[in-house]
C-alpha cells in the first residue's frame with residue numbers, strides 16, 4: 001500500500017515522527033520500512049559502521065530523512081531528535097566486536113544509549129523503544145527463559161546492555177523518561193550480514209541447504225533460542241508492547257523454516 005493510501009486509512013499517523021538509531025542495520029532497516037509503510041515520517045541516524053549494501057532504498061525514500069552520524073555525538077542527537085515522537089533505539093556494537101574491544105561497548109552501548117535517553121527527555125519524546133538482548137541472562141538456568149530469570153551477563157555486550165536497562169529505569173524515575181526495553185533473542189531474516197555472530201548457526205543452515213547438504217544439528221534439535229524475522233515479529237516493536245514470548249521455536253523448527261523459505265523440501 002502506498003504511503004498516501006496508508007495515511008488515508010490511518011489519519012492519526014500523518015504527523016507522527018519516529019527516529020530509528022541504527023536504522024541502516026539489519027533490524028533497524030526492516031523496522032524503518034515497516035514504520036514508513038504504517039505512515040510514520042522517519043529519521044534514521046546511523047554511523048554506517050555496518051551493513052551499507054541493502055539500504056539504498058532508505059536513502060531515496062521521501063518519507064525518510066537519513067542522517068549519517070553517531071549516537072555518541074550528543075549535540076547531533078539533540079538536533080536530530082527535535083520534533084520526534086518515538087525513538088526506536090537499535091544502534092549498537094555487536095557482541096563479537098564488544099568481546100574484542102570492550103571499551104567500544106562502554107562508549108557506544110553505555111555512553112551512546114545514555115545520550116539517546118538524555119536527548120529523548122530533553123526533546124520530550126513520547127517513548128523510547130530500546131533494543132536490549134537475551135545476553136543479559138547469560139547461561140540459562142532454566143528454559144524457556146522468562147523475565148524473572150536471573151541476569152548473569154557473561155560478556156561486555158550483555159553487561160553493558162543490562163546496565164542500560166537499569167539506567168533507563170533510573171532516568172524514568174529521575175527525569176520521566178518513557179521507555180520500553182525489548183530483550184531480543186536470536187533474530188534472523190533477509191538482508192542480514194552473513195558474519196552476524198548471533199545467527200551464524202542459521203547462516204550455516206542456509207548455506208548447507210542451498211548446497212543441498214543436510215544441516216547439522218547438535219543434540220536433539222529441541223533446543224529453543226531462535227526468533228523469526230517476519231511481519232508478526234515487528235508487531236511488539238511497532239506498538240511498543242512489553243511481551244514475554246511463550247512459544248518455543250526449536251532448532252528443528254528453524255531448519256524446517258529455512259528449507260521452506262528456500263523452497264526446498
Ligand SMILES: NC(=O)c1ccc[n+]([C@@H]2O[C@H](COP(=O)([O-])OP(=O)(O)OC[C@H]3O[C@@H](n4cnc5c(N)ncnc54)[C@H](O)[C@@H]3O)[C@@H](O)[C@H]2O)c1
Pocket residue numbers: 021022023024025026027028045046047048049050051069070071072089090091092093094108112131132133134183184185186187188198199
Ligand atoms: N540481531 C539479533 O539477533 C539481536 C539480538 C539481540 C539484540 N539485538 C540488538 O538489536 C539491535 C539491532 O541489531 P542488528 O542485528 O540490526 O545489528 P546491526 O549491526 O545490523 O545494526 C546496528 C546498526 O547500528 C549502527 N551503529 C553502530 N554503532 C553506532 C553508533 N555509534 N552510532 C550510530 N549508529 C551506530 C551500525 O552502523 C548498524 O547499522 C542492536 O541494539 C542489537 O544489540 C540484536
